[in-house]
Amino acid sequence: MSIIKINNLFKIYDGSQIEVKAVNGVDITFEEGEFTAIVGPSGSGKTTFLNLLGGLDRPTSGDVIVDNVNVWGLSGRKLIDFRLHNIGFVFQAYNLIPVLTAKENVEFIMELQGRSKQERFERTKSLLEAVGLGDRLDSRPNKLSGGQQQRVAVARALASKPKFILADEPTANLDSRSTETLLDIMETLNREENITFIFSTHDARVMNKARRIVTMEDGKILSDVHV
Amino acid sequence: MIVSLSWRNVWRNKLRSSVIIVATTLGICAGIFSAAFYQGMADQRIEKAIRTELSHIQVHRKEFRNSNEIKDYISDADKLNRKISQIDGVVGVSNRLVIFSMVSSAETGSGVKIVGIDPEKEKLTTNIHQKLKEGSYFEEKRRNQVLIGEKLAEKLKVKLNSKVVITLLDVDNNITYGAFRVVGIFNTVNNAFDEANIFVRHNDLSKLIDLPPDACHEIAIYVSDNDRVESVKARVEQIAGDLEVMSWLNLSPEMSYLNEAMDLFMYIFIIIILLALLFGIINTMLMVVLERVKEIGMLMAVGMNKIRIFLMILLETVFLSLTGGAIGVAAGTMLSNYFETRPINLAAWADAYTDLGYDPFVYTSLNVELLINVTVMVLVTGVLASLYPAYKALRQDPSDALRTE
Numbered sequence: 001m002s003i004i005k006i007n008n009l010f011k012i013y014d015g016s017q018i019e020v021k022a023v024n025g026v027d028i029t030f031e032e033g034e035f036t037a038i039v040g041p042s043g044s045g046k047t048t049f050l051n052l053l054g055g056l057d058r059p060t061s062g063d064v065i066v067d068n069v070n071v072w073g074l075s076g077r078k079l080i081d082f083r084l085h086n087i088g089f090v091f092q093a094y095n096l097i098p099v100l101t102a103k104e105n106v107e108f109i110m111e112l113q114g115r116s117k118q119e120r121f122e123r124t125k126s127l128l129e130a131v132g133l134g135d136r137l138d139s140r141p142n143k144l145s146g147g148q149q150q151r152v153a154v155a156r157a158l159a160s161k162p163k164f165i166l167a168d169e170p171t172a173n174l175d176s177r178s179t180e181t182l183l184d185i186m187e188t189l190n191r192e193e194n195i196t197f198i199f200s201t202h203d204a205r206v207m208n209k210a211r212r213i214v215t216m217e218d219g220k221i222l223s224d225v226h227v
Numbered sequence: 228m229i230v231s232l233s234w235r236n237v238w239r240n241k242l243r244s245s246v247i248i249v250a251t252t253l254g255i256c257a258g259i260f261s262a263a264f265y266q267g268m269a270d271q272r273i274e275k276a277i278r279t280e281l282s283h284i285q286v287h288r289k290e291f292r293n294s295n296e297i298k299d300y301i302s303d304a305d306k307l308n309r310k311i312s313q314i315d316g317v318v319g320v321s322n323r324l325v326i327f328s329m330v331s332s333a334e335t336g337s338g339v340k341i342v343g344i345d346p347e348k349e350k351l352t353t354n355i356h357q358k359l360k361e362g363s364y365f366e367e368k369r370r371n372q373v374l375i376g377e378k379l380a381e382k383l384k385v386k387l388n389s390k391v392v393i394t395l396l397d398v399d400n401n402i403t404y405g406a407f408r409v410v411g412i413f414n415t416v417n418n419a420f421d422e423a424n425i426f427v428r429h430n431d432l433s434k435l436i437d438l439p440p441d442a443c444h445e446i447a448i449y450v451s452d453n454d455r456v457e458s459v460k461a462r463v464e465q466i467a468g469d470l471e472v473m474s475w476l477n478l479s480p481e482m483s484y485l486n487e488a489m490d491l492f493m494y495i496f497i498i499i500i501l502l503a504l505l506f507g508i509i510n511t512m513l514m515v516v517l518e519r520v521k522e523i524g525m526l527m528a529v530g531m532n533k534i535r536i537f538l539m540i541l542l543e544t545v546f547l548s549l550t551g552g553a554i555g556v557a558a559g560t561m562l563s564n565y566f567e568t569r570p571i572n573l574a575a576w577a578d579a580y581t582d583l584g585y586d587p588f589v590y591t592s593l594n595v596e597l598l599i600n601v602t603v604m605v606l607v608t609g610v611l612a613s614l615y616p617a618y619k620a621l622r623q624d625p626s627d628a629l630r631t632e
Contacts, residue, residue: 056625
């Protein structure tokens with residue numbers, strides 16, 4: 001079942017001299033439960049594409065339809081709510097809140113959603129256990145390694161029970177061992193819980209795990225391969 | 228969790244937060260202590276005016292306060308005095324003759340207010356008997372004794388046991404004289420009062436001006452508690468007939484203005500301190516927002532709405548302000564309480580203070596209303612200080628913010 005449909009998507013930046021087409025007429029559909037890597041050289045438009053997909057950047061034209069909802073037809077407040085309930089984000093630089101513990105970082109999203117304390121507690125515990133951090137619930141980010149922080153970020157992204165997770169170069173700051181661990185966890189979550197992941201990456205190890213590889217260049221999709 | 232998050236955010240940069248908290252603490256502490264100091268000064272000034280001259284309530288013939296004529300006296304004043312003495316809350320009632328005239332020494336003369344008193348009854352209404360620097364308070368039985376202020380003694384160049392001559396008009400407008408011996412020299416720490424008032428026995432003065440022995444121009448009433456003044460005044464009005472009954476606030480409106488002016492001055496002073504702190508806090512919070520652009524972008528991206536982001540910045544600013552404010556209020560209160568019983572010694576500037584009627588030994592006086600108001604003002608300052616930084620935070624675009632390093 002397709003959960004994301006993208007129709008004729010453009011993002012054009014008007015420079016003083018030159019017009020930059022960061023995303024140049026993309027049409028693509030993502031199915032539920034896919035494990036997709038979006039690859040391409042720097043400046044190919046991967047991050048911009050993910051931002052348009054995640055409702056962070058407004059496209060110049062085109063539609064992003066998630067579960068029959070036109071994301072860019074939503075007003076500001078509804079769009080924020082849409083992101084909160086439908087999209088999980090994992091960032092390259094982890095972006096955890098440094099003054100909150102691992103547990104609180106995960107719980108925070110559910111509190112924004114208005115979930116009960118009991119549900120928050122149980123889900124946070126099970127998510128952090130699922131990413132192998134059941135013994136680090138009360139650690140603050142500065143007491144965790146980069147890999148552990150990124151695993152907390154994955155747990156946080158999953159906390160809101162999103163329809164899909166967007167991960168912008170999630171392994172770029174990790175060593176190979178942490179990358180392996182993180183990818184194994186995400187692959188397991190994808191396989192066992194049918195969670196949809198869409199990555200942008202340069203990392204060959206991520207590409208090896210992906211079951212669909214979309215290659216972008218100059219804002220266009222060059223190839224779209226299911227492996 | 229937003230409350231907890233905001234509180235923890237305050238302590239992310241301990242040094243920076245501590246600097247602004249210490250600044251707020253010092254500012255508020257100084258504001259409260261200054262307020263308590265000036266309030267204490269004003270209270271002492273008012274208390275002194277009541278205790279040395281005005282008392283709480285005075286009764287006169289209606290014409291007297293304008294005319295100051297000897298003939299505008301209250302007759303049968305002893306009977307009225309007894310009735311007033313029986314009112315609940317009245318501590319002392321003193322009948323006074325009040326005449327504005329001249330006192331002369333061998334060297335020079337001066338215009339003064341001559342107050343004829345019953346020494347024992349006056350003791351219950353004012354405290355001149357406690358202000359004597361030399362001599363005694365009408366202890367000898369001899370006639371024609373006078374108490375004069377230290378300043379007047381200097382002016383007239385007289386000492387204890389010197390003779391002075393009081394010149395006045397009697398009830399029939401004939402000039403009359405009386406030679407009085409200085410038996411006491413008082414210092415009320417109010418130079419103007421000490422230079423312009425002398426005290427003699429009621430009997431001596433009434434004989435000199437040929438008034439009946441139970442006549443007086445003024446009945447001064449001292450009440451046990453300032454809060455009871457209005458109720459006692461109402462009772463006195465009931466029994467005083469056509470006489471004019473006035474409380475110290477009506478008799479000396481400048482005293483109530485003094486109170487109001489002090490209040491106004493204190494609040495202006497505190498508002499200036501808070502304004503300075505406001506800009507300090509805004510500056511700190513702007514730095515906080517600029518340092519956390521990426522984090523704010525992340526919060527927006529994951530679905531934290533603008534109201535919550537605003538609330539987070541608002542709470543953080545209010546916590547920052549209130550922490551300093553609360554410590555400042557506590558420190559200011561402790562400091563003021565300490566000096567409530569131990570006077571601040573300003574004797575080095577005693578002349579300047581006593582010329583204006585203020586005591587150079589100041590006891591602070593702090594009222595709870597001020598503390599509550601200052602706390603609310605700090606809270607409002609915190610809210611105001613958060614507005615611009617919160618506006619800057621809300622203007623972030625999540626995708627741009629996430630790209631910042």
